[in-house]
Amino acid sequence: MLDSPADPFAPHTLLTPGPTPLHPRAQQALTRSMRGHMDPEVFAVNAAIQQDLRELYGAGEGTFTALLAGTGSLGMEAGFANLVEPGDEVLVCVNGAFGARMAEMAARYGARVRRVTAPLGQPIDPAQVAANLGGVTLVAMVHGETSTGVLNPLPAVAEVVRGSGALLSVDAVTTAGMEPFSMEAWGIDYVYTGSQKCLSAPPGVAPVAISERALERQATRRTPTPLWYCDFEGLRDYWDRQSYHHTVPVNLHFAFHAALRAALEEGLPQRQARVREMDRAIAAALAPLGFSHYVQDPAARLPTVLALRLPEGFDDAGVRAALREREISVTGGLGATAGLIWRLGLMGEAARPGPYRTLMLALEELLGERGLTDRFEEALGLLVGR
Template sequence: MRPDGEVLLLTPGPTPIHPRALAAFHWPMRGHMDPDVFAYNDAIVRDLKTLYRADDDAFASLLSGTGSLGMETGLANLLEPGDRLLVAANGVFGERMVEMGRRLGADVHVVRAPLGQPLDAAEVVAATHALDPKVLAVVHGETSTGVMNPVPEIADGIRGSDVLFSVDAVTTVGMTTFEMAAWGIDYAYTGSQKCLSAPPGVAPVVYSARAMERIEAREVPVASWYADAVGMRAYWDPDGPRAYHHTVPVHLHWATGEAIRAALDEGFAVRAERVRRLDAAILATLAPYGFAAAVDAAWRLPTVLAVTLPDGVDDAEVRRAMRTEHAVAMTGGLGPTAGLIWRLGLMGENARVEHYRRFMRALADVLALPDLPERFDAAWRDAAPAREPERADAAPVEVAPPPGRTA
């Protein structure tokens, strides 16, 4: 049965599909070994390195699966049975890495922080030096709680060590600062449906040259043939043999490639400003009614706004009404925060003011708060950056009159 009508996705992934990505689904079909596909894949490789700000000698590709495959693939390639894995965890996705590491037969150690709190960088660094793991795995933005972890600080603390640094960039890359090379990251991944606003189904991943050297030097083959980075590189590397590996989802490549290109065209500063302004406007609108940011501003993940609910708001009932009566999809809390918070997506195409205007109109109806849309409009205007701010280095300079004309 075909789903009827449009639903506005304000969830922390999947997000509304970018028009350029959607348009790519109407491109003509090609085989996975077609020269057009290889040419387009080459562009994706270049754009991914720009997106992640990775070194030129990094290996970038799309995996045929979601961000969770990106997570598992990294661990499967970087770890051999018995290798030590240190996971720094403060939410569902950190714990998922713990589980994956155990299933891969790694010697798993965990540094935890309470839910809703960021990882303690000093503690993670100290544990890394004490345990000397082969891999340190960290989630940059913990989607389950809306917390941004201090990846740059952790990177500083382990710089120069042999530890391979794996970072889950699922809710950050493409929308917030992410510096793969400068932070010394060896493996990073995201999902196409998050900050890039392509459909779910592929995981853009990047390995550092050091990571690939370590993978090539493995004693035991990667347990997952499908996820083997060396096999994938033979297909993806523009200078490689273009060897068949598996039948890649060509249209997902095109859609994700277009979404990446759209993000790069728009620019990170513009994307970050969209998020900042919406975050400020949403919180200012809802605060008088008892909603509040669930996460301290100092470590709030910009792309997932977690808000606590005031007394009297029935989480499940409101979200049901939003979905069934207004076609607005929202996400609640996970685990201990279930029923207590909403997680509003500010990733890619869901960070658009027109979407949150619709959200406010719907919420006004469901909660019988008719002032919400008007308040949001005012808050949105208040959150505007100073129009055309004059930078300190852009001081006005007088134009010298030509000879014979005095000013």
């Protein structure tokens, strides 16, 4: 059994690509007294969440939005469960671990999966998507590939998919709320994220938006949706018709509502600018130590997950363990990039100067490198015009 920390409530600097530090309003909302999942107050909060999600995703007024009672991976699976039938041709864009997970899930639901791939650290080529659309009923793509820090060219891919007759399903787990996103303008049919990412709410709910085309596809299936828990029609029973389907995590709804409201009040353009300022300042501060961008093409770099190649000879595991002893969590590479990169989370409340000032001070001590904090402050000051 793991030893419990001396003080489980001690401050912790969380710089991972998820979960992110809780927004104070979300943390406060968790302490609200419990309500029943059929309580009028809960339905009122749900309705506000639905409206705010339309704004978050840039969705049309009639778009169905909801929270799934699970993490972002449930959002991914629910799309395939509702929109794929055995034998369907599904095109999946794969350039990292989460694109590969999409392909595996689609196959488990009986799809005949085609893959459009790109090497790790490189974006998907929209021309390859266009060349493989024949007969496809669904295209699935990760907008921001968390495992490598790549921002895929979603608007360009959506443009080539539009008019093909295929539905477009998008993983916006590391983009919605901190990157430009327009479901209606781009023609996206299904999108999901995780509450614990850009919105800094607790993990446990997956916000989704579903187009009319996707709802029609699900309603005309030849076979029942195999995942009862997240059947789109059952979700609409609860969210739109206020009838019982399953017990939702009420306090997570309260917390998510508070975090989402805070994000929209801050302003989505302001949040997009904030993450880019932090991304550039951190990279500038660490560059003299030998850290460099893993993703070579600047246009393909995902600002919310800063993927940095480690200096030669850098003790990845040792430094991260020493940081953890100082209550600082940093995430390394995943799979083929383990020991090669760090993935620094810049989502929600992590994209603030304070947490990364803490990291710079700790690295100065651990690496014997003075000036990291000064470089970070100088870069950030230049970027925000101080």
